[in-house]
Amino acid sequence: MRDESSIAExxxxxxxxxxxxxxxxxxxxxxxxxxxxxxxxxxxxxxPEAQFAYGPxxxxxxxxxxxxxxxxxxxxxxxxxxxxxxxxxANHRFERSVVSREQxxxxxxxxxxxxxxxxxxxxxxxxxxxxxxxxxxEISLYRNGDFLDLCAGPHVMRTGNIGAFxxxxxxxxxxxxxxxxxxxxxxxxxxxxNKTQLDEYFAMLEEAKKRDHRKLGKELELFTFDEDVGxxxxxxxxxxxxxxxxLEKLAKxxxxxxxxxxxxTTNLARESLYLKSGHLPYYAESMFPPMELNEDKDEIxxxxxxxxxxxxxLEQHLSSRATDEEDASCNDVQFERAINAAMExxxxxxxxxxxxxxxxxCQTRLxxxxxxxxxxxxxxxxxxxxxxxxxxxxxxxRDLPLRFAEYGYCHRYEQSxxxxxxxxxxxxxxxxxxxxxxxxxxxxxxxxxxxxxLRYFKLFGIEKYIMRFSxxxxxxxxxxxxxxxxxxxxxxxxxxxxxxxxxxNYVEVPNEAAFYGPKIDVQVWSAIGREFTIATNQVxxxxxxxxxxxxxxxxxxxxxxxxxxxxxxxxxxxxxxFLIEHYAGNFPxxxxxxxxRILPIGDDAPxxxxxxxxxxxxxxxxxxxxxDDSSDKINGKIQRAEQMKVHTMLVIGKRDxxxxxxxxxVHGQGNLGAKPRDQAVAGILAAIKDRx
RNA sequence: GCCGAUGUAGCUCAGCUGGUAGAGCAACGGUUUCGUAAACCGUAGGUCACGGGUUCGAAUCCCGUCAUCGGCUCCA
Numbered sequence: 001m002r003d004e005s006s007i008a009e010x011x012x013x014x015x016x017x018x019x020x021x022x023x024x025x026x027x028x029x030x031x032x033x034x035x036x037x038x039x040x041x042x043x044x045x046x047x048p049e050a051q052f053a054y055g056p057x058x059x060x061x062x063x064x065x066x067x068x069x070x071x072x073x074x075x076x077x078x079x080x081x082x083x084x085x086x087x088x089x090a091n092h093r094f095e096r097s098v099v100s101r102e103q104x105x106x107x108x109x110x111x112x113x114x115x116x117x118x119x120x121x122x123x124x125x126x127x128x129x130x131x132x133x134x135x136x137x138e139i140s141l142y143r144n145g146d147f148l149d150l151c152a153g154p155h156v157m158r159t160g161n162i163g164a165f166x167x168x169x170x171x172x173x174x175x176x177x178x179x180x181x182x183x184x185x186x187x188x189x190x191x192x193x194n195k196t197q198l199d200e201y202f203a204m205l206e207e208a209k210k211r212d213h214r215k216l217g218k219e220l221e222l223f224t225f226d227e228d229v230g231x232x233x234x235x236x237x238x239x240x241x242x243x244x245x246x247l248e249k250l251a252k253x254x255x256x257x258x259x260x261x262x263x264x265t266t267n268l269a270r271e272s273l274y275l276k277s278g279h280l281p282y283y284a285e286s287m288f289p290p291m292e293l294n295e296d297k298d299e300i301x302x303x304x305x306x307x308x309x310x311x312x313x314l315e316q317h318l319s320s321r322a323t324d325e326e327d328a329s330c331n332d333v334q335f336e337r338a339i340n341a342a343m344e345x346x347x348x349x350x351x352x353x354x355x356x357x358x359x360x361x362c363q364t365r366l367x368x369x370x371x372x373x374x375x376x377x378x379x380x381x382x383x384x385x386x387x388x389x390x391x392x393x394x395x396x397x398r399d400l401p402l403r404f405a406e407y408g409y410c411h412r413y414e415q416s417x418x419x420x421x422x423x424x425x426x427x428x429x430x431x432x433x434x435x436x437x438x439x440x441x442x443x444x445x446x447x448x449x450x451x452x453x454l455r456y457f458k459l460f461g462i463e464k465y466i467m468r469f470s471x472x473x474x475x476x477x478x479x480x481x482x483x484x485x486x487x488x489x490x491x492x493x494x495x496x497x498x499x500x501x502x503x504x505n506y507v508e509v510p511n512e513a514a515f516y517g518p519k520i521d522v523q524v525w526s527a528i529g530r531e532f533t534i535a536t537n538q539v540x541x542x543x544x545x546x547x548x549x550x551x552x553x554x555x556x557x558x559x560x561x562x563x564x565x566x567x568x569x570x571x572x573x574x575x576x577x578f579l580i581e582h583y584a585g586n587f588p589x590x591x592x593x594x595x596x597r598i599l600p601i602g603d604d605a606p607x608x609x610x611x612x613x614x615x616x617x618x619x620x621x622x623x624x625x626x627x628d629d630s631s632d633k634i635n636g637k638i639q640r641a642e643q644m645k646v647h648t649m650l651v652i653g654k655r656d657x658x659x660x661x662x663x664x665x666v667h668g669q670g671n672l673g674a675k676p677r678d679q680a681v682a683g684i685l686a687a688i689k690d691r692x
Numbered sequence: 693g694c695c696g697a698u699g700u701a702g703c704u705c706a707g708c709u710g711g712u713a714g715a716g717c718a719a720c721g722g723u724u725u726c727g728u729a730a731a732c733c734g735u736a737g738g739u740c741a742c743g744g745g746u747u748c749g750a751a752u753c754c755c756g757u758c759a760u761c762g763g764c765u766c767c768a
Binding site (some may be wrong): 063071072073074133168170172173174177178179183184185189214218221225227231274283285286362380381410412414415416417418419420424428430432473512514521533536538565567570571574601602603604609620631632633634635636637638639640641642643649651653654656663665670671 | 693694695696697703723724725726727728731739741755758759760761762763764765766767768
C-alpha cells in the first residue's frame with residue numbers, strides 16, 4: 001500500500017542519482033537496498049562486463065539499472081537468483097569505507113566500482129555519479145564479499161539478513177530518467193524479512209488483481225475496448241453508462257447549487273482556435289493530428305470555370321480588334337493590360353462588357369477564398385470553447401464570477417505506451433468547468449472548489465488524498481510554459497497564499513504546471529494501491545489574455561478576468577476506474593448499475609404477476625430493477641445475481657406474496673429477511689435519494 | 693514513442709520436444725417448480741490476434757504488424 005511519503009520517495013528515486021541525500025531508510029528499505037547490491041553481485045558473476053547505474057529501494061521492492069549487451073529476460077531470473085542465494089548464504093558483511101573524491105574516481109576508472117574487482121572498462125555510470133556528488137559530501141563505498149559499490153548506504157549488517165527475495169520483472173529505463181540518455185535494463189525484485197511476508201505480498205498482489213478495474217469492468221459488463229474502434233477509446237455498456245449517468249446527475253445537482261451554468265460545445269474546431277489558446281504549439285503533441293478540409297474547393301472550381309468562360313469572350317473581342325503587331329494569345333499580365341486598355345473604348349458590345357465585369361467579380365471573390373485546405377482539430381480541452389462563450393456576450397463585473405460547466409468529450413492523443421485501462425485513455429469525459437472571476441473573487445472561488453472536492457471525497461469515502469501544487473520551470477518558458485514570467489510569478493504567489501491560508505495539506509512540485517498556469521492536482525490511492533490524479537484545479541492567466549476576454553468594470557474600463565479550470569470528479573473514465581477498484585465492484589445502491597433484481601421462487605403465474613408488479617413499481621420510480629424469470633432454481637438465481645454484484649435482491653416466494661411482502665437480500669450482507677412490500681420499496685427509494 | 697512479456701470459443705484456462713483443436717461456465721433447445729451462492733440432458737460455438745516464411749505437415753519454430761500487460765518517458 002502506498003502512503004503520502006511515496007511521492008517524495010519516487011521523486012527522490014528519480015531525481016537523486018547517488019542517493020546521497022534523502023530521509024533515512026526503514027529496516028525494510030535497508031533489506032531491499034542491500035538486496036539490490038546482491039542482485040548486482042549475482043549479475044556480475046554471470047556477466048562480469050555489466051555496467052551498473054543505480055539501484056535504490058522503491059515502494060514494493062528494489063531495482064538496479066544495468067547496461068549489458070545480453071538482454072536479461074525473466075528466463076534468466078532463476079540463474080541470477082541462484083547466484084544471489086549463494087551470496088546470501090555466504091553471509092558477507094556489508095563493509096562501509098570512506099574514500100576521497102580522487103580515490104573514488106580512480107577506482108571507477110579501473111572499473112572497480114559496482115564490480116567484483118578491477119576491469120578493463122571503467123565503471124562509467126559510477127564515474128558520472130561521483131561527478132554529481134556535491135563537493136562537501138562524503139563519498140562512501142560498500143563492500144559485500146567481492147562486490148564493491150559506490151553507495152551512501154545504509155545497509156543491513158550481513159547479506160544473510162536478507163530474509164527472502166524474488167526477482168519480479170525487467171523493464172527499460174533511461175539513465176537518470178532522461179529520454180536523451182541511453183536506455184538501461186532495469187531489473188526489479190522485492191525482498192522481505194522472511195518467506196512468510198514475501199508470500200503474503202504475492203498473495204496480496206493476487207487479491208489486488210481481483211479488484212483490478214479492467215477485470216471487473218469486463219466481468220460486470222461495464223465497458224469494453226474494441227480493436228475496430230481503437231486503442232484507448234472505451235465503449236460504455238449499459239451497466240457502465242448507468243454509473244456515468246449517476247455521476248453526471250450528482251455533478252449537475254452540486255454545480256447547480258453552487259451557481260454554475262451548463263453549456264455545450266463542439267468536439268471539433270479550426271486550427272485558429274487552438275493557435276489562439278496556445279494549445280498549438282504548447283499542447284500539440286497531445287492532440288490528434290488535424291483533418292484537412294477543402295472547404296472552398298467547390299466554389300473555387302465554379303469561379304475558375306466562370307473566369308475561363310468570360311476570358312474566352314474577352315479574348316475573342318481582343319482578337320477581333322487586333323492589329324498586326326498585337327498578339328491576342330499573350331500571357332496573363334499582357335492580357336490584363338490589353339483587355340483593360342480595350343475596355344477604355346466607347347463602342348464595347350454589351351456581352352463583352354458583361355464578361356469583363358463577370359471576370360472581375362469572380363477574381364475579387366477568389367481573393368477571399370482559401371486556396372489551401374483548412375485544418376480542424378479534435379478538442380483536447382474544453383477551455384478554448386468556453387472562452388469563446390465568455391466572449392460571445394458583452395460581460396460586466398456584475399456577471400462575475402461566471403461559471404461554465406460541461407461534461408463534454410475530449411480527445412487526447414496519448415502515446416500508445418501510456419494507455420492503461422480506463423485510467424489513461426484517448427477519449428475522455430471531463431467534469432469540467434471554467435470560472436471567470438476578478439482577482440478579488442479568486443480566493444473565495446478557489447476555496448469553494450476545494451470545498452466541493454472535500455464533499456465529494458466524503459460521499460465516496462475517499463480518506464486518503466493529497467493536493468499537489470505544480471508550478472512552472474522558468475527555464476522552459478516559451479517551450480512548455482507560456483512566456484509570461486511576471487504573470488507566472490504573481491499567480492503562483494497568489495495560489496500559494498490561498499493554499500496556506502486555507503490550511504489544506506499540500507506538497508509543492510516544481511515544473512509540472514499546465515502550459516497556461518499553475519495547477520493543483522488531487523492525488524488519490526485506489527484500494528489496490530494505485531496512485532492517480534483524480535481531480536484538478538488550475539489557474540489560467542494566459543488564455544483569457546490571449547483570447548482578449550474582457551469585462552467592463554465599475555470604473556467603465558475593460559479588464560481581463562482570471563480563469564479557474566476545475567474538474568473535481570476528473571473524468572468519467574478515470575473516476576469510474578478508480579471507483580471500481582475503490583469499491584471492488586460493490587457499488588453503493590445509488591451507483592449500482594443494477595440496483596435491484598427480483599428473484600421469484602418458481603414461475604407460477606400469480607407469483608410472476610406479483611413479482612412484475614413490484615418490478616413495475618420500482619421502475620416507475622426510476623430504480624434500475626430487473627426481474628429474473630429464468631427457469632433456474634432459487635439458489636442459481638441468487639448465485640448469478642451475487643456474481644454480478646447486484647446490490648439488492650428481492651426474493652419472492654409464495655409466502656411473501658400471500659403476506660404482500662418481499663424477502664430482502666443485500667449483496668455482501670446476505671439474507672435480511674422478509675419485509676412488507678411498501679416498506680422495502682420505500683427503503684430502497686430513500687437510500688437512493690440520500691446516496692447513502 | 694522505448695525495453696520486455698503475452699495473445700487458443702463470449703469468459704476462465706488445457707493443448708509435451710511440430711502430426712487435422714479440448715474442458716468448465718455463459719449462450720441456445722428441452723426437462724425440472726426449486727426458500728437464500730450453481731437442478732439435469734442435449735445443441736451449437738474457434739482462419740489458435742493478423743500477415744508472411746521454414747516444413748510433407750505449424751496453435752506449436754522464425755520474421756513482421758496489431759493489441760494488451762509490466763516498466764520507462766510523458767501526462768488534464
